[in-house]
Amino acid sequence: MKGRTILYTGAAGGLGLETTLLLIEGGATVIAIDNDLAKVAQLIKAAADRGPGKLVVSTADLSDLSGFRIRLNTLIAEHGGFDIVINNAAIYPSKPFEDFSVEEHQRVQRINVDAGIVAVQAALPGMRAKAFGRIINIASITLSGGWANLSPYVASKGALVGLTRAWAREFGPDGVTVNAIAPGAFPTDAEKIHPDPESYVRMVLDAQAVKRRGVAGDIAHAIAFFAADEAGFITGQMLHVNGGWVMA
Numbered sequence: 001m002k003g004r005t006i007l008y009t010g011a012a013g014g015l016g017l018e019t020t021l022l023l024i025e026g027g028a029t030v031i032a033i034d035n036d037l038a039k040v041a042q043l044i045k046a047a048a049d050r051g052p053g054k055l056v057v058s059t060a061d062l063s064d065l066s067g068f069r070i071r072l073n074t075l076i077a078e079h080g081g082f083d084i085v086i087n088n089a090a091i092y093p094s095k096p097f098e099d100f101s102v103e104e105h106q107r108v109q110r111i112n113v114d115a116g117i118v119a120v121q122a123a124l125p126g127m128r129a130k131a132f133g134r135i136i137n138i139a140s141i142t143l144s145g146g147w148a149n150l151s152p153y154v155a156s157k158g159a160l161v162g163l164t165r166a167w168a169r170e171f172g173p174d175g176v177t178v179n180a181i182a183p184g185a186f187p188t189d190a191e192k193i194h195p196d197p198e199s200y201v202r203m204v205l206d207a208q209a210v211k212r213r214g215v216a217g218d219i220a221h222a223i224a225f226f227a228a229d230e231a232g233f234i235t236g237q238m239l240h241v242n243g244g245w246v247m248a
């Protein structure tokens with residue numbers, strides 16, 4: 001990771017924080033985009049004594065795509081482009097399909113998918129010029145079925161997986177790989193949507209082959225794997241990190 005500049009959306013979140021620390025310890029400059037000021041403050045505190053890489057925080061609301069595009073152009077001018085883009089930020093409103101308005105559905109796609117498109121559009125010219133790039137899209141186990149009341153979220157993860165394959169084909173000739181990671185169940189804010197936490201944890205442990213809860217480090221190391229120079233022959237793939245729950 002030494003010398004690499006990484007654009008990481010939602011980097012202050014439950015999975016993002018640990019991953020950011022690992023990437024900084026690997027020598028990268030991590031540009032963290034998030035709009036949750038309390039989580040951003042925790043990330044800054046956690047990264048304060050880490051190195052040899054560094055943390056750059058840029059608070060931005062990804063639902064404002066034109067504002068995000070302008071912000072990215074400023075960051076590119078300051079940091080000379082992004083070698084690695086991690087499309088990780090997501091919202092996950094939960095209710096029955098019929099209760100979602102089209103506008104609510106579209107807001108989920110804007111944050112979970114379209115912000116990633118804006119990020120890749122901004123990063124790609126620099127990646128192509130360097131003949132190196134890594135794009136990592138964070139999908140979800142929910143795309144494998146088995147979860148109700150998350151239709152806009154599941155649709156957004158399906159779109160990210162489709163983009164992973166389309167981008168992999170299109171950017172491969174320029175040395176840019178594109179892969180997805182599908183986390184299983186991790187105890188972050190994303191899990192708080194479940195009404196009965198105890199039975200949810202029991203259900204998770206029953207379903208997994210590995211009988212412990214996932215930790216953010218499990219995702220951090222999978223991201224570091226795809227981001228590495230050595231992963232240049234792997235593209236268009238989705239890695240399941242779920243303790244052997246869904247096997248594909």
Ligand SMILES: NC(=O)c1ccc[n+]([C@@H]2O[C@H](COP(=O)([O-])OP(=O)(O)OC[C@H]3O[C@@H](n4cnc5c(N)ncnc54)[C@H](O)[C@@H]3O)[C@@H](O)[C@H]2O)c1
Nearest residue numbers: 010013014015034035036061062089090140185186188190
């Ligand atoms: N935790 C899990 O069990 C789990 C399972 C499957 C997939 N995932 C995926 O992993 C990724 C990370 O999830 P997490 O568990 O860390 O959740 P999280 O909610 O802790 O992290 C998401 C981050 O995105 C940020 N974000 C949301 N909307 C934003 C906006 N409009 N502008 C800027 N930032 C915004 C949030 O502030 C938050 O820090 C997500 O893509 C999620 O879908 C998580």
